[in-house]
Amino acid sequence: MSGDLKDPRKSIPIGTMSAIGLTMVIYLLLAIWLSRVATVDELLNIDPGNIVMADKAAWSWAVVAGLLGATFSSALASMVAAPRVMQALGQHQILPSSDFVAEESVTGEPRHALLVTSVIVLATLLFAFFGGGLNAIAPLITMFFLLTYGTLNAVVLIEQTLGMVSFRPTLPIPRWVPLVGLLSCLFVMTLVNPVFSLIAIIFTLAIYAYLLRKKLRAPWGDVRSGLFMSLAEWAGERVSRLPGAPERTWSPSVLAPVMNAETMNGSYRFLRSIVSPQGSVRALGLYQTGHRESVEKLDLITQAFIADGVYARTTLLKVSDFESGVSTAIEVLASVFFRPNILFLPLFANEQQVDLENLLNEIAPFKIGVALLARHPVIDLGREQLINVWVREQGPDWKLGMRLSNLDLSVLLAYQLARNWRGRINLCMSVTDLETAIKARAYLNELIDLARLPAKTQVHVIEAPFYEALRQMPGADINFFGLPNDFDPVFLNEVIEIVGASCLFVRDSGDESALA
Structure with missing residues (x-):
């Protein structure tokens, strides 16, 4: 062997x-x-009882003996090789009951694997016996051989195309060789039996899907990561040459800086709700000298995001203070291809808002959206059903465009929440008179239509000053407000106190559009 x-x-x-x-x-x-x-007719005559080579040979018995010897040799080789292959698959936990088939006898023989392969062979022979002979299953067996050869050629072709340094064959061959081999295998499969070809391909894909679900980690790696990385690099190069259109391709990519893992854990459900299913979360663990352990558990939280189907990554950064760490990280990430487009910060205490004012001013040139979450200390996010989005008066023209007045990100995040909570959005506006109220309702209804918000979205226009309208509006689980360019902590505190529920203060980056 x-x-x-x-x-x-x-x-x-x-x-x-x-x-x-x-x-x-x-x-x-x-x-x-x-x-x-021999003549052409003799060679074309397929008669199991008449072997042309034996008839034309000087010693016909030698031909028959050679056929029997070759058959016996192939059977013996399969009997020895198949159990060891199955044992190897079991050792890598690929098969069901892998531990059973991976066991060896005292002498090192894979007896359990031999038993399993013997059962498979016996079942195949019984099928052939009752189903028309070995010729009935020969095409299917041929398909799997051809699929194996074709797959090997495909892997070599992909490796050569990617040009990765790790692929250094001791016997280099031109790229057209595996390409011809792959196409030839597919052609012969179709030629032998199209039905069995389809069955073999479906069966192979089913095995691949099964192995993906097992999430096996090969110690030698595989070609898939290199393939996707090369495709991403190729796509990134092409996209960089095209005119930018971030509005059409926008998806929430959140940067969540924290100085302890517990803060991130507390925001987990909310972050998952605003990014799922196609968004991403980057946990930025900031720590000062001697306090790295406070953010080391962030990896566990990002693994939980991944388990929930959300792409997430963790970055740890040693900093002198929170504000400079966030500013530095955003400045560095602004140049990467898949950069974050939302800075998420939880609001905890009034004394932090002075730092927030300086931080928001520093990151303003980098075109990143901002979402500040003020959680209610008792009800938190409530039943996770109702979402109030407060819209400022849009007069005097009341026209919708691709760029709304600091409203695009609020609408998009509210839609994300409503979709993942299976909740309802309320578009709310405070106006001063009846004439303005009529224009406001028309504007908000048009916004629902053009932004393609859920059908159950409701419009609430309240004829009262803003703070009074906050008191009159029925309660929601979370309220969205636009974050002014001139940061005003007093405004935030007053709104939080009046609303009596969790609030999200949002500032657009300029790259998103609710109407795109």
Whole structure:
């Protein structure tokens, strides 16, 4: 067996190529000999009881003996190799009941794997016996051989195309060789039996899907990561040459800086709701000298995001203070291709808002949206059902455009929440008179239509000053407000106190559009 060779890396290629070369010479000589001793009609006559080569040979018994010997040799090789292959699959936890088939006897023989393969062979022989002979299953077995050869050619072709440094074959071949091999295997499969070809491909894809669900980690890695990385690099290069259109491709990509993992854990459900299913979260763990342990558990939280189907990553950064750390991180990430487009910060205490004012001024040039979450200390996010989005008066023209007045990000995040909460959005506006109220209702209804908000979205226009309208508006689980360019902590505190529920203060980045 190959695993028992002294130097498999050297012996297997030499033995394989030697065997292929020798059998090719034998087959060519036999073809030439048969073309001289037999007619075309005799060669085309497929009769199991009449072997042309035996009839034309000087010793017909030698041909029959050779056929029996070749058959016995193949059966013996399969009997020895198949259990060891199954044992190897079991050792890597690929098969069901892998521990059972991976066991060895005292002498090192894979007895359990031999037992399982024997049952498979017996079932196949019984099927052939009652289903028309071995010829009934021969095409299917041929398909799996061809699929194996085709897959090997496909892997070599992909590796060569990617040009990764790790792919350094000791026997380099031109790229067209695996391409011809792959196409030839697919062509022969279709030629032999199209139905069995389809069955074999479906069965192989089912095995691949099964292995993906097992989430196996191969110690030697695989080609998929390199393939996707190369595709991403290729796509990134092409996109960089095209005119930017961030509105059409926008998806929430949140940067969540924290100085302890507990803060991130407290925001987990809300973050998952505003980014799922296509968004992403980057946890930025900021720590000062001697306090790295406070953010080390962020990896566990990002793994939870991934388990919930949300792309998430953790970055740890040593900083002198929170404000400078966030500012530096945003400045660095502004140049990457998949950069975050929302800075998420939870509001905890009034004394932090002085730092927030300086921070928001520093990051303003980098075109990143801002979402400040003030959680209610008792009801938190309530039943996670009702979302109030407060819209400022849009007079005097009351016209909708691709760029709304600091409203695009609020509408998009409210839609994300409503979709993941299966909740309802209320578009709310405070106006001073009846004439303005009529224009406001028309504006908000048009916004629902053009922004393609859910059908159950409601409009609430209240004829009262803003703070009074906050008191009159029925309660919601969370309220969205636009964050003014001139940061006003007094405004935030007054709104939070009057509303009596969780609030999200949002500032657009300028790259999103609710109407796109």
